[in-house]
Amino acid sequence: MRSLIDFLDEEEFDNLKLRLGEHVSGSRSLKLSVFSIISLTNFIELLQKEHIENFNIIVQEKKDYWIINVDRVIERSDIEGGKRTISGVAYVEKPAHKRIWHIATTENLDFQKNCIERMISLLRPRISRFYLTSNEIKSIFSRFEEKKYSIMVKKAILYTHKEEGDISFEKQPYFRTFNEAEESDMYVDKIEFVIRKNRIALHGFVTREGISKFIRGDVSFFYKEFLPLLANYGEEKRIKLNKKEKKLNFEVKPLALKFKDKIIENSSENKRIVASLQNLSSSSVFIYHLNPYLHVSLFDFIDGSSCDIFVSSPDEISVIPSYTCSVFSLMRIFNQLSKDFQEGNLIEKEKKEISFMDFFE
């Protein structure tokens, strides 16, 4: 079987893409997997500068993309011989959005999990994954529907906000899957879909963690039509979450997860919110006030970010970043709340004008 490496003589990304698309479309087992990430600095420079232990990364620059050769040695006593090496190739297109980068590979899941995802994880918080809400995934499909494409879901994995999974194998129009999720108070975690107009434009796969796959169809459509929509949501979130740290003059820039309905009606919802935050890995929670209003301080072990989280309205959770609070950490928090509590809109809060009489209404 030919792998990505066979195409790496191509200087231009468009040519590589076309050859890859044909190759993957013609194969039953190959998929082109794309990890979309936010990098606040030049991702390639970061890869070249940063020494990641047990990784050997060689970057090769082409005309409008880079080839990344990754080797990782895993040493563990339970592995035969005490260690194993995973190697593979990925490529990164020069980004259209300055901060959103797509890392693509046709390598197997072992390489994806143990090399690409591990590499991303070790470069945190300078790079960050981003999440897509069910509504955002739905609106990607709606955009294609507006352009007269039909979108069918082949397989979907939905979760309740208590982490109970539900896999739907029923082939159905996309809106049914999303309606079902909404009606059952679930969120869409992964979805395999087919977008077609006369012929298949894209048979693909997308997860809420920003991973997408090209399975077959028109690879240019995937790169030019699908990925930019996905990247827009990442970029939108980056802009909202970037530079929200408290200033030295004590100015704060509150953010909030705003819900469509007034869903935080009693104290048990506060408890659910705390429980959701407690599920965030590598973090610590300090409860100042639990009932009836909620005030929690959250500390992120990964990069020392911290923020205060309040619930004082039935339709929003506000997050107030402290002096150190990265995009990466905020993304984690909002993703966690969206998954374990409820999906909502991420908003930047404006300071209201409040008059003397507002205190005596």
Added chain:
Amino acid sequence: MRRKRKKFLLWIFLSRGGCIIEMETSQECIRRERDLVNTYDQYVDVVSCWEAFFDYTYKNEYETFFFDRFPKITLPDGNSLTPDFTVYFTKEYAMIFEISRTFPRGGMKLRKEMNQLFAYDKGIPVYNGKNHINVNNYDIILLLSGIDSFEIANRIKNYVEEGNKAFNHEFIMLEYNSNFMDRSPCYYFRKIPIIESSFTDFFPDTLDLSKQIDKNLGSLKVKIEYMKEYKINGVLCNDCPPPAYLAGFLWHKIFYRYLNIEDKKLWREKNPRLIIPLQIDIDDLKLKVEKFIKNGRIRRRWIKDVKGNLYPTIRTEYKDEFLLEKEYRKELSRYFIERFCSRKFGPPNTRKETEIQKRINDYI
């Protein structure tokens, strides 16, 4: 504000001629420390409500406005007074606030409490952000918890009347309550009309506090939504915080700043047993905490108290060592309290007991 900590609670039950002496248990210690954290947090809330109110309404009206969250007024005899907060408007007018959740019923304790209020009445200077200024006039405001505010107010009235005493300044008693049933939870403050007094007629009509509170008997209502920013920037109030309260703040906001690049790399790794000893000078830590607090001026002993209670050093040769212990505990206040109480009383009796405590539902 008063916060009392008894080293032991001694309960004596007389039963059928016998005498059973029951010492405070670890569980009771946990409950008591938790109450201290909750009470302290409510005080921080109340101070933050008033700071929010003054900041939104009067700050832009008076160039010299200053809200002092940590007042310490040194008297000529060397003693000092520490009201809960003061507000300086101009050299003509200021306010001095005291908060009380409970109040002694009588005897020496009541006298001591009242002496403190009367000490505020003796023409004391108020801090304007730069200097302590002798203002022409100020009001003294006592904020009482709504739970038994009228009873306390009557106690104060009787004390004043029986002793033929009188305040030279306006002495206003307000009760504070929380209304969390509302869709916009808030604290509200209203007058307890037991002693005849009113706010000094100092403000223009549009900002007339006296009209709203004294004449209309209205409630000053501060939504959590308005107050939260002030709580975050104020962090503490002018009283020694319970060790768990301050320890949580140090852990979440300050200690990470002491780690060097290598420490941070280690910290990032998933090793819950990791312990990084930090050499911390108490004065430097105090300075770092104060930088974090708006107009922050805290007491050195507050930090020493945390260190003594929650961070016993295992390396005695270092005088001021904190141990930054990476624990994946998911509720830090509970963790600190349990740690404090288990040091004092030994670990909780049963395994089951420990497990129960880990759940958030048991926090309520």
